[in-house]
Amino acid sequence: MTAVGFCGDWFVLSCEKKLVALHRKKSREPFVFDCSCAEKTPKGLKKDAGSDGGPSEETGSDTVLAFAVSPSGKLAALTDDSKRLVLFECEPSWRCISIRWVVRRCTSLTFSPAEDELLAADKSGDLYSFSVVDPQREGGLQMGHLSMLLAAAVSPDDRFILTADVDEKIRVSHHRSPYNIQSFCLGHQQFVSALQIPPTHPHWLLSGSGDGTVKLWDYESGQCLQSCDLRALEEVPGSDPDKDKNLAVCRLTSSPDGCHVAVLCESVSTVHFFTLGREKRLVPHSRLHLPTRPLDINFDDDGRLWVLLDSGDIPLKMYALRQNSWEHEADHLEVTRVTEALRPHWSTMNASTRATDRFEHLYKVSFDNVSLYLQKKQQRLDEQQKRTKAQKPSGNKRPKTGTSRAEVQTSS
Template identity: 55%
Template sequence: MAITAVSGEWLLLACDTKFIAAHFKEDTQPFVFDCSTAKKREENPTVDGTSVGGATESDKILALTVSRSGKLVALTDDSKRLVLFQYEHSWQHVSTRWLVRRGTSLVFSKGEDEVLVADKSGDVYSFSVIQREKEGNLKMGHLSMVLAVTMSTNGNYLITADRDEKIRVSHLRSPYNIQSFCLGHTEFVSSLLVPSGDLHWLLSGSGDGTVKLWEYKTGQNLQSLDLNNLEDSLVPKLESQRNVTVCNITCSPDGCYVAVQCDSISKIQFFLLNQGSEEKKLVPHSRLHLPQCPLAITFDLEGRLWVLMDSCETLLQIYTLEESSWKCEADNTELKRVTEALKPHWQTLSATSRKTSRFEHLHKTTFDNRTVYMEKKQQRLEEQQQKRKIEQENNGKKKKRDVENCKSFVTHMN
């Protein structure tokens, strides 16, 4: 799994165990942090990468988030670390804390004084940014794994999504006070995005292959678009065994364009977000065909889309909107600069791209118990009928023998 983000003039990349920050305006050395060499938890020793409890810890980065100012970055890894970075003239690692369980998603508060971390058990913990050694406080919990967490633009609401298709909108300062539920997905919710502006809108993507637009304060579904049913479907119907999985939704800085990345699909779907429209608010705009499946995508502050590719020759691509279509900037100085900074880490990226889908085990598995029950019931009925038939035949033979014996006895007496 690879994650990309932009912080000012820095392209941030998390892949496998490495966090890399590369400047695309200046020729400076990239900042690299390797979780495999990071501080280990003393009270939880490991032997050959296996913890005392028996679970394998691989140090792979699971989630990453950037604060609104771009000066703070936080990540979680497979060894249950929460690592905090800060930018002041250069990137610095400022703290490492420990989670109760592996983190799945995280987000900074609007004031950037806390980072909220969701984990695989469904709990959300709050960690102080100012008190960097303080342990986390439990804020809220779901009944299933939380897969995505985000914050409203005003910072008042915490929005979480889980494996059981639920999107929950809670008051940040009192998360037990639930504002609304956004219900309608039929598979796990894998991605959440609050676009810029103050319209109380929320975009969500799911394993059911749909992108939905919500008014999150009321839980009203404003629009639902099925990526499988759009013209020139992402995947031919005959080749698709199940719906496509939305793995990433990102928005341009002006909030006008939305890019949707799907798992193991070499196309990116763009939507136009009409914030002033009363009817069609989310309109399909265009579709970008790529030579390989993208590993990650993100917009920069200039509205350009950066695409991380699974190729050593074209590791990165930049796309700019020109005349209502997205054009690739092949000869771009910034692109070359960042590509050269990332190439020494290609082996890590290549290993990341060969991993199986992280969404595969999240899809529902249905069992047709009724059909099995009816088949067994029919089998029992047939066996009972056969048994009664045999009993009737045996009773008939017995009666026939009794009659013959009776006649034989009467004849003998006479």
């Protein structure tokens, strides 16, 4: 998974098998963590390594599957295809604190607001809790869904855990007693792929889905406050949106002041901007059309949007809000410094791996059995009518009688 984050003044990128941290303000030595060179699985865990039916640790690809930064920016974590869970300290300097092991491959990581806990959601639908205070302690099972988890978040007051799965559900559970469910946020028509709690609106939740919509929730009550169809925003004004078009939200990110929201969809070269006010509504602001496919987006501490592009020439762009318009900061010193430091590492990463679609295989295939039955029934009726017509005698032929003409002449 290719992802972008910020740890204070550090620009952090996870891509393929590496995590790379680059300082934005000063010319400092980059920090690079290569999962393929990391600690291997202890012998005692080899039996559990293939418990999910996938390849064992020996055949793991070491590809980074999930990455997270703590709210203060002092900690970071990643998990990879070899089932490692790696915890980092970013301040005063980068160092690896611990390497632990998860039971099954993870899909999402998130820190608690107090930064004493790291939550890992996995493909089997389970959510595990790992201690940050005791970085060597094994994780404990917190809760589980019946289907694969794709995203997780913790409310700013640390009361609730929010989890989203491939069966369109968002569950809101009490953090200290996860078996106690506060509410469900139901309304998406496809898998829920992204969750975001705006920084200045702690009681609201933004969710993105494979159905091409972004929804705003009061998550404690489960009430949907608004739904925005991104396909309608992509269409020409006055035309009907294409309901059959797959459009999966892969990133939801909010500015530090919570007033601006940026949305990125998989395999689309457009970033959607919204404004979020106190009137409980997302208001479409503008669209940013990019020359190449964006891999990830994120706001820094100053409210500027960084865009990582699938391009070897210009991998990074920065956009700042100027007079109510998002303008490209072409010659910004921070972007220049980070780009130059990133280039040697970016050139060694596989472009095909960077651009992999993560959600395409999660769409549910529907079968219309009634239409198929009616079609086959009509075919049978048509064939039956053809056979009936073929068996009927022609209207010009005389019907046969019991005595032939030759027999009549002979008898006379």
